Amino acid sequence: MTESTLADDPLLDIGLNPATRQLLASLSLDAHTRPVRVTEIHRETVRLIDGRHTADAGAAPMSARLLPALVRELAEAGDALAVGDWGLARQDPDGSLWLTDFLARRSALTRRDGDGRRHVIVSNVDTAFIVMGLDDDFSLRRLERFLALVEGSGVQPVVVLTKRDLCPDTAHALARLQARLPARVPHLALDARHPSASVLLAPWLQPGQTLVLLGSSGAGKSTLTNALLGRPVQDTGPTREHDGRGKHTTTSRSLHRLPGGACLIDTPGVRTLRPDADADTLAASFDDIARLAPACHFRDCQHGSEPGCAVRPAVEGDRVDNFHKLQRELQRDHLGPLQRRAQLSMWKARSRASRERLRLKRGA
Numbered sequence: 001m002t003e004s005t006l007a008d009d010p011l012l013d014i015g016l017n018p019a020t021r022q023l024l025a026s027l028s029l030d031a032h033t034r035p036v037r038v039t040e041i042h043r044e045t046v047r048l049i050d051g052r053h054t055a056d057a058g059a060a061p062m063s064a065r066l067l068p069a070l071v072r073e074l075a076e077a078g079d080a081l082a083v084g085d086w087g088l089a090r091q092d093p094d095g096s097l098w099l100t101d102f103l104a105r106r107s108a109l110t111r112r113d114g115d116g117r118r119h120v121i122v123s124n125v126d127t128a129f130i131v132m133g134l135d136d137d138f139s140l141r142r143l144e145r146f147l148a149l150v151e152g153s154g155v156q157p158v159v160v161l162t163k164r165d166l167c168p169d170t171a172h173a174l175a176r177l178q179a180r181l182p183a184r185v186p187h188l189a190l191d192a193r194h195p196s197a198s199v200l201l202a203p204w205l206q207p208g209q210t211l212v213l214l215g216s217s218g219a220g221k222s223t224l225t226n227a228l229l230g231r232p233v234q235d236t237g238p239t240r241e242h243d244g245r246g247k248h249t250t251t252s253r254s255l256h257r258l259p260g261g262a263c264l265i266d267t268p269g270v271r272t273l274r275p276d277a278d279a280d281t282l283a284a285s286f287d288d289i290a291r292l293a294p295a296c297h298f299r300d301c302q303h304g305s306e307p308g309c310a311v312r313p314a315v316e317g318d319r320v321d322n323f324h325k326l327q328r329e330l331q332r333d334h335l336g337p338l339q340r341r342a343q344l345s346m347w348k349a350r351s352r353a354s355r356e357r358l359r360l361k362r363g364a
């Protein structure tokens with residue numbers, strides 16, 4: 001048997017990359033076990049694709065149960081499956097499908113719950129397009145939030161500015177962005193409705209690559225998804241596709257295969273991922289400030305109006321302010337409910353006091 005190449009591996013359709021392929025090759029799988037990717041998580045089952053039953057775009061997902069040993073293993077590790085995970089599925093003689101293992105992740109976008117625990121929302125993603133409109137949506141502060149969310153996840157952020165056609169002065173917006181954004185983060189401006197979007201984004205859309213779109217509501221994620229797919233994704237209603245078990249709706253398709261060969265993961269979890277950072281990723285994302293701060297004259301310099309500040313001349317003031325704001329938020333998020341309430345009433349008392357002072361000053 002001649003060795004097949006990555007290019008003709010059916011798993012390429014579902015985001016197989018050289019590293020995952022190498023890992024799978026080392027596993028000597030029996031005839032009943034095959035590599036799969038998780039596209040949906042339900043209470044007792046998961047939906048999987050194996051790249052074999054590919055329709056025009058995105059494979060029709062199969063339902064599988066988790067092997068009890070896998071459930072135990074995950075519980076012991078305090079972990080859970082995520083969309084994008086690679087795993088192994090075994091088909092029993094009676095036709096039932098079991099997820100038996102899951103493979104180590106090479107990247108993960110996570111969110112924290114109220115108790116500060118981390119949950120993986122999506123894994124094995126190469127690129128996150130941070131989508132932001134060049135209209136009222138444009139906010140460098142929010143962009144910095146999203147970047148801090150992606151930082152440290154193993155995912156490459158790319159800033160995609162949509163609505164270029166609506167922006168009277170794109171050059172100005174880009175200049176502001178460049179003054180703020182670390183040079184390592186690629187960025188571009190486009191009209192998300194135009195087919196040329198996939199040409200501009202081609203470097204991140206190569207076969208085997210997996211991407212997600214992040215961004216606030218109305219930023220243009222659906223519009224861009226349609227442009228990348230080359231056709232509208234129907235969000236509701238039945239599709240024409242039948243497989244004997246009934247109709248699939250496209251809403252259940254969270255992994256789209258793009259014409260160029262990349263996979264786009266679009267799940268409600270990703271859509272609603274709030275750009276919250278944690279301390280490490282925040283520091284890494286604002287590493288320009290961290291790098292310069294040791295050269296400030298005062299050790300506790302806030303990079304405001306202190307003499308001898310090394311940060312202020314080099315970093316835009318609003319970026320420094322945003323860093324401090326996100327840091328404060330983080331501290332607040334890490335407080336327990338009681339401490340949070342105490343802090344809230346302290347702030348309320350303070351603002352009451354300052355309102356009172358203002359009132360007295362104005363002689364009201």
Ligand SMILES: Nc1nc2c(ncn2[C@@H]2O[C@H](COP(=O)(O)OP(=O)(O)OP(=O)(O)O)[C@@H](O)[C@H]2O)c(=O)[nH]1
Binds near residue numbers: 164191223
């Ligand atoms: N002119 C213009 N309109 C755009 C562009 N990108 C998006 N739009 C419009 O902006 C509106 C919002 O775009 P959507 O793609 O629905 O935004 P979204 O990010 O998917 O929003 P949610 O689904 O709420 O998360 C739609 O009316 C789009 O037609 C663009 O580049 N140019």
Ligand SMILES: [Zn+2]
Binds near residue numbers: 296302
């Ligand atoms: Zn300073």
